[in-house]
Amino acid sequence: CVCVCVGSYSASQGVECIRQHVAEFITERDQGVPSDWNNIYLTTGASDGIMSILKLLVSGEGSGRTGVLIPIPQYPLYSAALSELDAVHIHYYLDEDSCWALDIEELQRAYLSAKQLCTPRALCIINPGNPTGQVQSKKCIEEVLHFAYEENLFVMADEVYQDNVYSADCHFHSFKKVLYEMGPEYFNNVELVSFHSTSKGYTGECGFRGGYMEVLNMDPQVKEQLVKLLSVRLCPPVPGQAAMDVIVNPPREHEPSYAQFIKEKSWVLDVLAQKARLTEQILNSVPGIKCNPVQGAMYAFPRIFIPPRAIQEAKARSMAPDMLYCLKLLEETGICVIPGSGFGQREGTYHFRMTILPSPEKLTVLLGKLKEFHLRFLEEYSQEGAQSSSLHREEGAH
Amino acid sequence: CVCVCVGSYSASQGVECIRQHVAEFITERDQGVPSDWNNIYLTTGASDGIMSILKLLVSGEGSGRTGVLIPIPQYPLYSAALSELDAVHIHYYLDEDSCWALDIEELQRAYLSAKQLCTPRALCIINPGNPTGQVQSKKCIEEVLHFAYEENLFVMADEVYQDNVYSADCHFHSFKKVLYEMGPEYFNNVELVSFHSTSKGYTGECGFRGGYMEVLNMDPQVKEQLVKLLSVRLCPPVPGQAAMDVIVNPPREHEPSYAQFIKEKSWVLDVLAQKARLTEQILNSVPGIKCNPVQGAMYAFPRIFIPPRAIQEAKARSMAPDMLYCLKLLEETGICVIPGSGFGQREGTYHFRMTILPSPEKLTVLLGKLKEFHLRFLEEYSQEGAQSSSLHREEGAH
Known part of the structure; x- marks a missing residue:
C-alpha cells in the first residue's frame, strides 16, 4: 500500500x-x-x-x-x-x-x-x-x-x-x-x-x-x-x-536510512541495558533491598525490608506497608515508585516497581537518594536499631 | 499550553x-x-x-x-x-x-x-x-x-x-x-x-x-x-x-487564517446543506419512498414501500425485508445503504440509512440510480401491478 x-x-x-x-x-x-x-x-x-x-x-x-x-x-x-x-x-x-x-x-x-x-x-x-x-x-x-x-x-x-x-x-x-x-x-x-x-x-x-x-x-x-x-x-x-x-517496517540494509536507524536503535537498547545493570547494582548495595537482575522490559521490582514498627504504623493508617513506604519516599525525595501491593506479591513480602527510563545520570542520582531514604527509613522505624529480620541478615551477607 | x-x-x-x-x-x-x-x-x-x-x-x-x-x-x-x-x-x-x-x-x-x-x-x-x-x-x-x-x-x-x-x-x-x-x-x-x-x-x-x-x-x-x-x-x-x-480552538477574527477558515467551514457546511435538500427532494420524487427533511447530521433515513411478494421472499430467505432490498440495491447498482432493521423501526415499516457525504454530482447520479432501482424493484415484486399499499397511495398524492 x-x-x-x-x-x-x-x-x-x-x-x-x-x-x-x-x-x-x-x-x-x-x-x-x-x-x-x-x-x-x-x-x-x-x-x-x-x-x-x-x-x-x-x-x-x-x-x-x-x-x-x-x-x-x-x-x-x-x-x-x-x-x-x-x-x-x-x-x-x-x-x-x-x-x-x-x-x-x-x-x-x-x-x-x-x-x-x-x-x-x-x-x-x-x-x-x-x-x-x-x-x-x-x-x-x-x-x-x-x-x-x-x-x-x-x-x-x-x-x-x-x-x-x-x-x-x-x-x-x-x-x-x-x-x-x-x-x-x-x-x-x-x-x-x-x-x-x-x-x-x-x-x-x-x-x-x-x-x-x-x-x-x-x-x-x-x-x-x-x-x-x-x-x-x-x-x-x-x-x-x-x-x-x-x-x-524498519529500514532495510540497502536503504539510505539503515545505518542511522541501526545506530539509534542500538544506542537506545544499549543505554537501557546499561541502566538495567546500574539499577540492579545500586539497589543490591542497599541493606534491606534485594533486586533480581532486570533481564528485560523496563522495570526493576526490588524486594524491600519494612521494619515491624513501620508495618504497624501502616496498619493503623489502613494502608499497605509498601504504600506507606512509597508515599514517604515521594514526600521526602519527590521520587515516585509504585508499591508492590498494586501488582500482587506473596503475603508478608514487600516490593516496589520503578522504571529504568530516566537517563543514566538522573538514574544514578535518583538511586542515590533512594538509598539514603531507605537507610533513614530503617533507622526511623528500627526499635533501638536492635532488631533484625531474616531479609536484613541475608542482605548483610551480600 | x-x-x-x-x-x-x-x-x-x-x-x-x-x-x-x-x-x-x-x-x-x-x-x-x-x-x-x-x-x-x-x-x-x-x-x-x-x-x-x-x-x-x-x-x-x-x-x-x-x-x-x-x-x-x-x-x-x-x-x-x-x-x-x-x-x-x-x-x-x-x-x-x-x-x-x-x-x-x-x-x-x-x-x-x-x-x-x-x-x-x-x-x-x-x-x-x-x-x-x-x-x-x-x-x-x-x-x-x-x-x-x-x-x-x-x-x-x-x-x-x-x-x-x-x-x-x-x-x-x-x-x-x-x-x-x-x-x-x-x-x-x-x-x-x-x-x-x-x-x-x-x-x-x-x-x-x-x-x-x-x-x-x-x-x-x-x-x-x-x-x-x-x-x-x-x-x-x-x-x-x-x-x-x-x-x-478555531482561528479567531484577528488571526491571519481566520478568513480562509470561515470560507472553508462555510463551504463545507453549505454543501452539506445543499446535499441534505437534494437527497430529500429526489427521494420524495420516487413513488414508494418517503423521506423526512434532513434537518441535521449526515444521513437520510427514508421509509420505503416493500411489496408483499418481496416481504414473502425475504421471509423465505430468513432475512429482514429491508435487508433483501439493500442487498439487491448493492448487487444491481453497487450502491451500499444500510437497512433500517439495523437501527430499529416500527413493526411493519421499512427504511434504509444513506449518508449525504458524496459530492453533489455523485449524489445526483447515485440517487438517480437508486430511483431506477426502486421502480424496477416495485415492478418486479408487484402482483400484476394491481396491488397498492396505503404508503403507495399516499406517495401518489405528492
Missing part, C-alpha cells in the same frame, strides 16, 4: 496492508514460521486487545464462571479487566528466588485448586515480565504450552517487551515460534493470541495507542464475534496503526 | 490544557454558561465515552437490572453496548410523522412499561439524530430534562452532530444550556453527560479517534470510579486529543 489516510475510519480490524506488513514482520521475526494476515488485528494499544479477548472468553456463573490464570506479580490491567468482567482471578506466583521465573508446578497447583470453584479457560503470561522484568526460557515456554494443550486453555501471551531484552544469557522466544517447533499437533490446536504495541521496544510511541494481536486456532464462529465486538468501536486510531506499520 | 508531546502517554482524563480549552469552547458555545474543566474527559471518539459511562451506570439482576432508554431508530452502538453490558434496552419510538421528533408521551410510556421489569437509570438522546437526521426543539429538550429530573434519570446527550444543522428553521440547543436556563434546581441536580467528537462537524477527522465528554452533577465517589475505569486503558490517543484541541 502506498498511502493511508489517517483522517478516515479504517476497517475495524485495521488497515489491510498494515495487517499484511505485521504478518511479514512476524514471519521474519520467527525465522519463517508462517503468519496469516487474516489472523492479525490492529488494536488501540495492547490493553485494548487484551480487553477484547478477555471479553470474548469470559462468561458463566457459579462453578461455570470463567477463571483466568494470571501471574503474581502482574501488570494490573489484568486484575482490573477480570474484575470489570466479573471473571475469577486465578493467581500463579512467579518464583522470586529464581529471578521471577514461571514455575510450571506452581501453575498446575493454581489451576487445580481453582478448578473446584470455576471453569479455568485462559492463561495470561507476560514475557518479558511486567513488573518483574524476567525473560522466560524456551524450556519454560514449552512446558506452559504443553500444559495449555493438555488442559485446553486459551494462551494470552503479552509480548509487548519482545525487543527489550538486556541480559546476555537471555533471548526472547515468541510463544508462537515455540508452539510451531513443538509440532503440528500443538501448532494446529493450541489457541494462542500474542499482543504487541508501539508503546515499548526502542520507540516508546505510547501516545499513539497503536498495537496488534495475532490470533491462532480461534474457532471461526468466535472470530466472527470478535470482529463484531471490534466493530462497535469503529476502528483503532489510524495514526497509531501507521506508527505500528513503521515499527514492523 | 504551548506544546503537547503526541508520542507520550497523557493523564487518563486527557491533557489538562486541552480539557481547559474544551471548557472554554463550551462556555462560548453556550453563551456564558459556566463549564469546569474538571468535568471534561477526553475520549477515544465519542463511542468510547458512551461505553465508559454506560459501564458505570449498569448493574443489578432481575427487577434491579439497569434499564436504559434509547431511541428507535438509534445508532446501533447503543444497542450493542447495552447487550454487551447485559442491560435492559428500553425503546422509545421517535415520531416519523413529525420529522422524527421525540414525543415526551412516548418517552413516558416506554419508561412506565419498563419500570415493572427493571430499574430505569439512564436516558440516551441523539441530537441531531443518527440515523434520523432530526434536530430537537428547545421545548422538547426542556420536556426531556424535566422528565429526567422527576424520574432521577442520568441523561446521556449524544451531541456529536452539533455543528451539522441544515434547515433554516432549526437550531442546535445543547442539553446543558437548556438545563441551565431551567434554573439552579435543575442545573444543580440533573446528572447529564454530553459527548462530542472530532469525527463529524465540518472536519470529519474520524481516523484520529478524538472526542470529549462533559459530566455534570455526577457523585464525586462515582467520578473517582470513572477515573479508575479510564485509567485501565492508560489514555486516549494523544494525536486525537490534539485534533480535538484544534477543533475547539
Whole structure:
C-alpha cells in the first residue's frame, strides 16, 4: 500500500496492508514460521486487545464462571479487566528466588485448586515480565504450552517487551515460534493470541495507542464475534496503526536510512541495558533491598525490608506497608515508585516497581537518594536499631 | 499550553490544557454558561465515552437490572453496548410523522412499561439524530430534562452532530444550556453527560479517534470510579486529543487564517446543506419512498414501500425485508445503504440509512440510480401491478 489516510475510519480490524506488513514482520521475526494476515488485528494499544479477548472468553456463573490464570506479580490491567468482567482471578506466583521465573508446578497447583470453584479457560503470561522484568526460557515456554494443550486453555501471551531484552544469557522466544517447533499437533490446536504495541521496544510511541494481536486456532464462529465486538468501536486510531506499520517496517540494509536507524536503535537498547545493570547494582548495595537482575522490559521490582514498627504504623493508617513506604519516599525525595501491593506479591513480602527510563545520570542520582531514604527509613522505624529480620541478615551477607 | 508531546502517554482524563480549552469552547458555545474543566474527559471518539459511562451506570439482576432508554431508530452502538453490558434496552419510538421528533408521551410510556421489569437509570438522546437526521426543539429538550429530573434519570446527550444543522428553521440547543436556563434546581441536580467528537462537524477527522465528554452533577465517589475505569486503558490517543484541541480552538477574527477558515467551514457546511435538500427532494420524487427533511447530521433515513411478494421472499430467505432490498440495491447498482432493521423501526415499516457525504454530482447520479432501482424493484415484486399499499397511495398524492 502506498498511502493511508489517517483522517478516515479504517476497517475495524485495521488497515489491510498494515495487517499484511505485521504478518511479514512476524514471519521474519520467527525465522519463517508462517503468519496469516487474516489472523492479525490492529488494536488501540495492547490493553485494548487484551480487553477484547478477555471479553470474548469470559462468561458463566457459579462453578461455570470463567477463571483466568494470571501471574503474581502482574501488570494490573489484568486484575482490573477480570474484575470489570466479573471473571475469577486465578493467581500463579512467579518464583522470586529464581529471578521471577514461571514455575510450571506452581501453575498446575493454581489451576487445580481453582478448578473446584470455576471453569479455568485462559492463561495470561507476560514475557518479558511486567513488573518483574524476567525473560522466560524456551524450556519454560514449552512446558506452559504443553500444559495449555493438555488442559485446553486459551494462551494470552503479552509480548509487548519482545525487543527489550538486556541480559546476555537471555533471548526472547515468541510463544508462537515455540508452539510451531513443538509440532503440528500443538501448532494446529493450541489457541494462542500474542499482543504487541508501539508503546515499548526502542520507540516508546505510547501516545499513539497503536498495537496488534495475532490470533491462532480461534474457532471461526468466535472470530466472527470478535470482529463484531471490534466493530462497535469503529476502528483503532489510524495514526497509531501507521506508527505500528513503521515499527514492523524498519529500514532495510540497502536503504539510505539503515545505518542511522541501526545506530539509534542500538544506542537506545544499549543505554537501557546499561541502566538495567546500574539499577540492579545500586539497589543490591542497599541493606534491606534485594533486586533480581532486570533481564528485560523496563522495570526493576526490588524486594524491600519494612521494619515491624513501620508495618504497624501502616496498619493503623489502613494502608499497605509498601504504600506507606512509597508515599514517604515521594514526600521526602519527590521520587515516585509504585508499591508492590498494586501488582500482587506473596503475603508478608514487600516490593516496589520503578522504571529504568530516566537517563543514566538522573538514574544514578535518583538511586542515590533512594538509598539514603531507605537507610533513614530503617533507622526511623528500627526499635533501638536492635532488631533484625531474616531479609536484613541475608542482605548483610551480600 | 504551548506544546503537547503526541508520542507520550497523557493523564487518563486527557491533557489538562486541552480539557481547559474544551471548557472554554463550551462556555462560548453556550453563551456564558459556566463549564469546569474538571468535568471534561477526553475520549477515544465519542463511542468510547458512551461505553465508559454506560459501564458505570449498569448493574443489578432481575427487577434491579439497569434499564436504559434509547431511541428507535438509534445508532446501533447503543444497542450493542447495552447487550454487551447485559442491560435492559428500553425503546422509545421517535415520531416519523413529525420529522422524527421525540414525543415526551412516548418517552413516558416506554419508561412506565419498563419500570415493572427493571430499574430505569439512564436516558440516551441523539441530537441531531443518527440515523434520523432530526434536530430537537428547545421545548422538547426542556420536556426531556424535566422528565429526567422527576424520574432521577442520568441523561446521556449524544451531541456529536452539533455543528451539522441544515434547515433554516432549526437550531442546535445543547442539553446543558437548556438545563441551565431551567434554573439552579435543575442545573444543580440533573446528572447529564454530553459527548462530542472530532469525527463529524465540518472536519470529519474520524481516523484520529478524538472526542470529549462533559459530566455534570455526577457523585464525586462515582467520578473517582470513572477515573479508575479510564485509567485501565492508560489514555486516549494523544494525536486525537490534539485534533480535538484544534477543533475547539478555531482561528479567531484577528488571526491571519481566520478568513480562509470561515470560507472553508462555510463551504463545507453549505454543501452539506445543499446535499441534505437534494437527497430529500429526489427521494420524495420516487413513488414508494418517503423521506423526512434532513434537518441535521449526515444521513437520510427514508421509509420505503416493500411489496408483499418481496416481504414473502425475504421471509423465505430468513432475512429482514429491508435487508433483501439493500442487498439487491448493492448487487444491481453497487450502491451500499444500510437497512433500517439495523437501527430499529416500527413493526411493519421499512427504511434504509444513506449518508449525504458524496459530492453533489455523485449524489445526483447515485440517487438517480437508486430511483431506477426502486421502480424496477416495485415492478418486479408487484402482483400484476394491481396491488397498492396505503404508503403507495399516499406517495401518489405528492
